[in-house]
Amino acid sequence: MQAMKKKTCMTLNSAAETIAYNQDLLTEILLRLPTKSLIKFKCVSKQWLFIISDPDFCLSHTRHHHSNGFLSPTALLLKGDCYTPPSEFAIVPLKHYSKVPFFHYIIDPDIKILQSCNGLLICESSRRSYLICNPTTKSFWRLHPPSNSYYNFLSKFCVNLAFDPLRSPHYKIICIWENSREPYKFNLDVFSSETDSWSISIITFEVDEEEAIDFQDGVFCNGRIHWCGYGNETLYFDVENESLKTMPMTLPTRMDAPEECRYFGESRGVLYLAVTYCMAVCLEFDVFEMARDYSQWNWKKRLNLGDAVKVFPELELGCVEYCPGFSGVCFIRSEKEEEPKVVLWADGKIICFDFNEGAWKKLYDLGPGFKIGSLYLGEDDHLHYEKFHAYQYFENLSCL
Numbered sequence: 001m002q003a004m005k006k007k008t009c010m011t012l013n014s015a016a017e018t019i020a021y022n023q024d025l026l027t028e029i030l031l032r033l034p035t036k037s038l039i040k041f042k043c044v045s046k047q048w049l050f051i052i053s054d055p056d057f058c059l060s061h062t063r064h065h066h067s068n069g070f071l072s073p074t075a076l077l078l079k080g081d082c083y084t085p086p087s088e089f090a091i092v093p094l095k096h097y098s099k100v101p102f103f104h105y106i107i108d109p110d111i112k113i114l115q116s117c118n119g120l121l122i123c124e125s126s127r128r129s130y131l132i133c134n135p136t137t138k139s140f141w142r143l144h145p146p147s148n149s150y151y152n153f154l155s156k157f158c159v160n161l162a163f164d165p166l167r168s169p170h171y172k173i174i175c176i177w178e179n180s181r182e183p184y185k186f187n188l189d190v191f192s193s194e195t196d197s198w199s200i201s202i203i204t205f206e207v208d209e210e211e212a213i214d215f216q217d218g219v220f221c222n223g224r225i226h227w228c229g230y231g232n233e234t235l236y237f238d239v240e241n242e243s244l245k246t247m248p249m250t251l252p253t254r255m256d257a258p259e260e261c262r263y264f265g266e267s268r269g270v271l272y273l274a275v276t277y278c279m280a281v282c283l284e285f286d287v288f289e290m291a292r293d294y295s296q297w298n299w300k301k302r303l304n305l306g307d308a309v310k311v312f313p314e315l316e317l318g319c320v321e322y323c324p325g326f327s328g329v330c331f332i333r334s335e336k337e338e339e340p341k342v343v344l345w346a347d348g349k350i351i352c353f354d355f356n357e358g359a360w361k362k363l364y365d366l367g368p369g370f371k372i373g374s375l376y377l378g379e380d381d382h383l384h385y386e387k388f389h390a391y392q393y394f395e396n397l398s399c400l
Helices: 002-021 023-031 035-041 046-053 055-064 305-311
Strands: 075-080 090-093 111-117 120-125 129-134 139-143 155-163 171-179 185-192 197-206 213-221 224-229 233-238 243-248 259-267 270-277 284-290 297-304 326-333 340-346 349-354 359-364 388-393
Touching (some): 023 055, 035 046, 046 055, 111 155, 111 388, 120 155, 155 213, 213 259, 224 259, 259 326, 270 340
Antiparallel strands (some): 155 171, 171 185, 213 224, 270 284, 349 359
């Protein structure tokens, strides 16, 4: 019996040595491990640290863990507008709970998330600069605006991030700025991480006052940055070809009430738009889907939060006039992948409507008596006055 144990131990040691001395085999094994495990395994040895830190390995690992050509978010970062400090937000797990200490490695006092894109975040710092961050690897890169459009009292300034690690390890920053001396006339600059340089004013364009395009919240999808418009048309930027094009914003239907908010997003290469309405009590909103050829918006469904209350009676919605008690609408893929899930914050809980199953579900709940977003409320504040934005977090090893 003792001899068998000794033989088994020798066999295991021999296998371990074989793997240790064969870097190609070790790399193939590490490629299949979860991102969080690899972060810990950097401490195993200098060899493992060298392999896991190599940019080519990081890129291969990210590409190894895609699903049908798309990355899947690990969590949502939920940020409130009214009461929440700039650097604070709630983490809503989508796959597993992850206590990622976001931004503790950055010395800037206030960080504001502007956009999430396939594992990288672009944030605005109180120090008049932008930070491109990978919270998984705790790395960041500070970027200053181009000198010709530097922060001043004359320019409106918007930045957007374009990054697809399944196509390229490099990212681009699209900067759009408007000089107040020439209203509705815009310049578009592009920063490339590959060349570490700005291309200044590659496009100059004008926007009709009635079109009202929001250049703050760009959506990166299919290699293009898209902006939400409130007129008949909006714009999108083809990142690879560096060209600006139009797409329609006319909606096929709407409720007989003023719009309150538009939530613009994407899931698996398809653009979606959710429209909420301004009424004393309104628990309904419309969901639209853009045709793949960008020819038109198609109405998908009118969702009613009253149906969600029937499933989750603990939700107290519509109890404050003109504050329905839900916000932060975003779109993520469903497990069956054909249709998206519409995720939103509702009275301190995270719920979703699954188009595949046609049903409301609870996605995340802190438990009885606990509500997401209530931590910073004052004595006279009501949680339903808070408005949330949701940013998707992708756990990967992408290098900056």
